Amino acid sequence: MTVVLDSSALFEMQDLPDDDCVTVPGVWLELKRHKDPRIAYWEGILRTSSPGPGSMAKVERAAERSGDSGRLSATDTELLALALELDSVLLSDDYSMQNIAQLIGVKCVPVATRGIKKVWKWAYRCKGCGKMYDSDKTECDVCGHGLKSVRRR
Ligand SMILES: [Zn+2]
Structure with missing residues (x-):
């Protein structure tokens, strides 16, 4: 369909x-x-x-x-x-x-x-070191790179 x-x-x-x-x-x-x-x-x-x-x-x-x-x-x-x-x-x-x-x-x-709402959450992953965050921020605490939204598994 x-x-x-x-x-x-x-x-x-x-x-x-x-x-x-x-x-x-x-x-x-x-x-x-x-x-x-x-x-x-x-x-x-x-x-x-x-x-x-x-x-x-x-x-x-x-x-x-x-x-x-x-x-x-x-x-x-x-x-x-x-x-x-x-x-x-x-x-x-x-x-x-x-x-x-x-x-x-x-x-x-x-x-x-x-009833489509399949709930799945977004997480944010640093493009540099890969550290995961629950919410978006302008840069990573660890390495200072930007974050990218990813589907949480
Ligand atoms: Zn980082």
Whole structure:
């Protein structure tokens, strides 16, 4: 199954579902703006794709019909259009997106109800000596190198 994820879903999740996970370029920009430590990990497993103008127009028309167009960003529109094109499930906690998804026949699932939250923690490892830390810091106490977020095993 293909799953399209918006940033509300990504911010909420500790891990991605075991599906073909796709998002649009605008979501990466949001993640990078928040300096999300999971970016490096997600880059390996989250595909990026952009929808065509036909499905974008369909989403825009639905948004106007439902009165959600003012609340829908360009990125939201792309996510909905991509989910429509790929005939995939959209994972989002955004009400406007859920609304429009229903109008265009896309199955939209909020993260909480999907029970995806597999809890796993982040740790931070020094790029120099490899010492592990529970929280991020600008440099390692031991050797002064920067830290890198890693998935704790
Ligand atoms: Zn170190």
